[in-house]
Amino acid sequence: MWNDFRVPTVDIGPYVADVPDAAACAGVAAQLDRACQEVGFVQIVGHGIPERTIDDLAAALDAFFALPLETKKGYRRGPAENRGYAPPKSESLSMSLGVPSASTMNDFYEAITVGTEASAFPGLDLPETSYARNTWPEAVPSFRPAVEEYFLRAQGLSRVLVRAFADALGLPPGYFDGLVDHSIEVLKMNNYALPESEIRVVDELTGMGAHTDFGIVTVLWADQVPGLQVLGADSRWHDVQPCDGALLINLGDAMARWTNGRWRSTIHRVDPPIVGGRIQRRRSAAFFFDGNHDAVIETLSGCLADGESGYPPITIAENIASKLAGMKSGVAPVGLREAERVLAADTH
Template identity: 60%
Template sequence: MEFHVPIIDITPYVSGGDATARREVARQLDEAARTVGFMQITGHAVPRPVIDGFAAALDAFFALDLDSKKQYRTPPAINRGYSPPKSESLSLSLGVESATRMNDFFEAFNIGASTADYPGLELPADDYAENLWPQQVPQFRAPVQAYFAEAARVARTLTLAFADALELPAGYFGDYTDHSLDVLRMNNYALPPGTIDLDGDLTGMGEHTDYGIVTVLWADQAPGLQVLGADGSWHDVQPADGALLVNLGDLMARWTNERWLSTLHRVKPPIVDGAIQRRRSAAYFHDGNIDALIETLPSCVGDGSKYEPVTVADHIRAKLAGSRAGQPNTNATREAARVLAAAEQSGDRA
């Protein structure tokens, strides 16, 4: 079967379409979630000026010198601020022991939901940390917050459709996401000459699955993103005009007992004339409430659950300890096996 990431117009969920139109969207989402784990979303209604302003803010921050950007580093447990090149290894979030060095060359800046966003709740300060805002780029905060709000709306709209697709009560996921641990990660892959060594097998972002419920990705229409297909091969994926890429995370795979896929993906940007072709992306991770217990949905248990129940807190912290602190995740055996099998089939090194 030819690898294909379907384009799905979610207008009926954004603009109040009738029940028949919504059912068709839900059917398409279910099919994409079962067969690919990735989809292209149109009809999301994110205004073009919001995206353009966001991209300009991202560019302004990453144009700073490295020392200035490093002022915004945080400890590994605090998923905020700046991550320099080669400070992370996404493969370790899956417990792939051979990926023992921090070798992903991308740089990133993270913001997320903070305790101030959920007044009246006693939430862990490390998980819902306050955001850092670069003082050298005064035009950064407002457009980034504007895009964060739009991506949050799209993610929550998708969970409404997911409930319909899984034949759950309307708004089922609301109780699991009303103080969701959400993070927006802005990535940059074009680095100054001499910043990285172009020799050998260059990794932009190592093989990984996303951690939470659903990821909404804005990206340049540039090569780089590769998705693992059912055939065991890596396939190039680029966003269609006006589309946002959406993929499912590990928590949704757990919920659905792998009826829906949390698909392995990586970034391998091309080298053109001895330099990395520029690529920018921004992933909005909708991860659920820190205290939510994720266990297989009754409609998906079948002959038995493949996973033990887990809280969002325990799951996310183990993943971040791998990617950000270099501690291989010992609770991701199913995902790690898929990485190693793909590497063996394709001839790559995991």
């Protein structure tokens, strides 16, 4: 264990090389295994996503979130559809763990979400609930091409990471391929700022409540602005900011369940970045690589000790649905180990 909490940096260049070097990849896999056991968050460099692609994504976010609130609300979808625009204070991520925040729907970020549609897999009969149609903001013509380019890059990176994860866990090459060949993939783009009339801080606010991610792995681009905090093994919250050129990677529930907790689905939150009594603007884009909707999450045999039963089996779609119900509708899931960790954490 590292003496002081830190998110380790791993260069995954050997895995994205045109001709991967087996020995170099083995070294990367060992670093990932250690980081996934001890922190559950990793900074990756050498990821291969061009800086221009990320700059275009950031510009697209700026253009969309600069629209009038009423215009943005025109792209809102129902709570059962994880697509479209979500205004400030319309969600509570801590409720995805069954942990209420100061008020039921208190997360002050706004977001727009897109994802893989069922039409991307014409040979499969996939449920609209997991592979919903996107709502693209026509008011910003540059938004869709910039977001689709970043989405494609993050999608490819996620598949590289899953290949590295199989190596890190000592599994056969391609072990996860059949569990991700029609993966649910979602890009949630966030803006941490209230409308001008509400920007002075007068009440207790939550930027984004304490939560774990729902799927296999999350690829996070974020501003180098304070706010993101990770709950460490010491039950204390630690500030995390990406270094230059890095993307933050964290594990989700599926990977923690598959490994019976050997790898951590780390609890994290966003505290309001406040400067001089006012909220400092912060942006992020989280690409969630969740796995096939019908893939069953059950503990890998190599991660069970004698007599251990592991997590009860659940499909990717069932796990996501229970978490989204809490986040969007306030219907709390019950019996989650992660909820106990949040409730036991130091509140500061």
